[in-house]
Amino acid sequence: MSEIAFATRGLSKRFGAVVVADDISIEVAAGERRALIGPNGAGKTSFVGLVSGVIRPDAGAVLLHGRDIAREPPHRRVRMGLVRTFQVTSLFRDLTLVENLFLAVSEHVGASARMWGAAASRRDILERIDAVLDRLGLRADRFRKMSEIAYGRQRLVEIALALCLEPRVLILDEPAAGVPSDEAGVMLDALDRLPRDLAILMIEHDMRIVKRFADRITVLVQGAVLMTGAPAEVMASEEVRAVYLGRGGQARFQSEATRA
Ligand SMILES: Nc1ncnc2c1ncn2[C@@H]1O[C@H](COP(=O)(O)OP(=O)(O)OP(=O)(O)O)[C@@H](O)[C@H]1O
Numbered sequence: 026m027s028e029i030a031f032a033t034r035g036l037s038k039r040f041g042a043v044v045v046a047d048d049i050s051i052e053v054a055a056g057e058r059r060a061l062i063g064p065n066g067a068g069k070t071s072f073v074g075l076v077s078g079v080i081r082p083d084a085g086a087v088l089l090h091g092r093d094i095a096r097e098p099p100h101r102r103v104r105m106g107l108v109r110t111f112q113v114t115s116l117f118r119d120l121t122l123v124e125n126l127f128l129a130v131s132e133h134v135g136a137s138a139r140m141w142g143a144a145a146s147r148r149d150i151l152e153r154i155d156a157v158l159d160r161l162g163l164r165a166d167r168f169r170k171m172s173e174i175a176y177g178r179q180r181l182v183e184i185a186l187a188l189c190l191e192p193r194v195l196i197l198d199e200p201a202a203g204v205p206s207d208e209a210g211v212m213l214d215a216l217d218r219l220p221r222d223l224a225i226l227m228i229e230h231d232m233r234i235v236k237r238f239a240d241r242i243t244v245l246v247q248g249a250v251l252m253t254g255a256p257a258e259v260m261a262s263e264e265v266r267a268v269y270l271g272r273g274g275q276a277r278f279q280s281e282a283t284r285a
Pocket residue numbers: 040043044045063064065066067068069070071072
């Protein structure tokens with residue numbers, strides 16, 4: 026039995042009459058690639074908010090390597106190793122790639138001198154950034170302004186930023202959203218190159234990416250877990266297909282599942 030890196034227990038939240046999280050219990054093993062899918066409005070983004078600490082749960086626990094972090098503020102969760110990707114708009118378009126990462130990491134170091142050691146220096150930070158850029162194949166873009174970098178690669182910068190914060194559990198919120206299909210391969214290659222010991226939870230609509238990436242898939246419907254299973258099992262499920270009905274979603278889901 027592999028070690029559980031990340032788990033929720035009975036995580037629940039309602040906004041008025043809308044139940045966005047209905048007793049959600051999931052477990053993600055160390056090194057696991059998990060996809061979280063579900064129709065629009067299922068509560069995927071709310072789940073990320075609950076887990077990252079920007080939404081306060083009504084009930085339930087969020088466990089990071091067995092420790093309940095549900096009462097920690099977002100920045101402390103990051104420091105403890107739970108990192109989520111940011112929206113592209115969080116990057117400064119007029120700054121270079123390396124300037125953007127340096128700013129983000131410096132802010133994090135400021136909040137967390139212990140993680141970097143008291144002697145953390147500009148040079149240490151730049152070395153760490155370069156190692157991440159090499160891993161993701163982004164080094165050639167390091168002195169380019171964000172506004173001059175192709176959109177698919179800008180999304181990679183979001184992942185690079187997260188990796189610079191040394192996560193143990195990484196949450197990717199639709200990393201390929203808006204990426205044109207001719208750039209999607211770049212994202213798939215980069216996902217393959219993420220550190221193996223990281224536990225990763227990825228929200229993604231593109232079933233080709235989900236099928237290639239995920240060890241297991243969790244399906245969320247109306248705030249509740251419908252099923253968790255291997256990609257083949259989930260994609261063959263009549264129940265899962267049914268929840269995509271009526272939104273033009275079933276045809277899309279099936280064609281993507283078979284094309285994948
Ligand atoms: N702050 C809020 N107040 C009230 N209702 C909210 C709030 N945030 C989300 N909701 C509602 O909760 C439900 C879940 O929304 P959420 O954004 O988590 O879904 P999602 O699965 O991420 O959908 P999508 O695939 O469209 O991104 C929706 O009905 C949404 O309107």
